[in-house]
Amino acid sequence: MEGWRLESDVLERQLRSVGDAMAWRAFRYDRRYILTLRRNESPGPMTLSKEGTVHEIQFAEQQWSEHRSFVLLHDITDCLRIGDVTVFRDGDDDERDILLYELKTNPRRRESIQLTRTRLAAEALHTGGPLPGPDKAVLVETGVPYATHLSVLSDAFGRAHQEGLKTMRVPGQRGLLALDIPAAGNRWYAEEATRQFHAAHTALLRRMRLTGQHTCFSSGDSATRNTMAVPWGVYPLQIPQVEPVPPAIRGPVCGRAAAPSRDR
Incomplete structure (x- = not known):
């Protein structure tokens, strides 16, 4: 049951x-x-x-x-x-x-x-009235434009699928490191894939002079758990067809986006 x-x-x-x-x-x-x-x-x-x-x-x-x-x-x-x-x-x-x-x-x-x-x-x-609920909250326009760079993310994932991993610059003095675990497993052994990942991450921090704060996302989507989280279905990302992942490469390795210390 x-x-x-x-x-x-x-x-x-x-x-x-x-x-x-x-x-x-x-x-x-x-x-x-x-x-x-x-x-x-x-x-x-x-x-x-x-x-x-x-x-x-x-x-x-x-x-x-x-x-x-x-x-x-x-x-x-x-x-x-x-x-x-x-x-x-x-x-x-x-x-x-x-x-x-x-x-x-x-x-x-x-x-x-x-x-x-x-x-x-x-x-x-x-009409700007109070939102439903006991707290009587209201919607407030901040006047701050909300910009995303999904095209950069899509490009990084596509390149990572071909090369195993890819580092890219993101507007706003940010860096992106994308790792495709199946592609990395096909190109390197598990130990070498891990070494390549950490080496690329260190080089990205040094090249962009970033402090090393990390924002880490895995494919463990919070679908239907967080009602304000944007579902994966709206992201313009291609889902490539990949070979089965070798058992040795499976693990909690994920992409990291480094940001300056003043960013939240």
């Missing part, structure tokens, strides 16, 4: 990881929507045995057939926990409407708490 529970949990996480990626793309990577609509308890496992789930699917099909509007079901995500569905209607000049719905199978039934939470979320996004 424990094995089956694990399989069910993995399936649910994988489904909602894809759903989270769809949500980020549909909202055009605007964190305000994710931050606002996550402020509720998880709805629990999604199942087609629920009458409400079937009704939501029928609503999505109707919106597409009648209006060609994309409908995102919140139950297939983990980051959207307020409302049942979001409807995206594209208009002229790249304008579009984003409509949040709380659907009911029984039109006479009214759940004031859910409807109030949905109304607060809409007001927080469009």
Whole structure:
């Protein structure tokens, strides 16, 4: 039974990881929507045995057939926990409407708490009202542009897949060291791959005069665990086909990004 529970949990996480990626793309990577609509308890496992789930699917099909509007079901995500569905209607000049719905199978039934939470979320996004939740927080525009360098990361991963590892400069006096474990295992033995990794890291620090603070990411994604974490599905990274990893190279070796001491 424990094995089956694990399989069910993995399936649910994988489904909602894809759903989270769809949500980020549909909202055009605007964190305000994710931050606002996550402020509720998880709805629990999604199942087609629920009458409400079937009704939501029928609503999505109707919106597409009648209006060609994309409908995102919140139950297939983990980051959207307020409302049942979001409807995206594209208009002229790249304008579009984003409509949040709380659907009911029984039109006479009214759940004031859910409807109030949905109304607060809409007001927080469009009129600056308080976010849903007991802390009465509000969204604040900082005026600081948020820039990423995903093209550099993608290029580094691609080169590492060919060469085993790759060091690159990142704007903002930062350095990136990417290691492709299968490719490194095919090129070197385990001990030599580890030595190459540490040598490249030391050379990167020396070349860029960095203090050596490390930000380390592994492939252990926090999908459906951290509702504000950007899911891997939105990163423009190619997944190369690789040969099986030799047992000797398996281990907790990962890429490191070094940053100056003033960076956080």
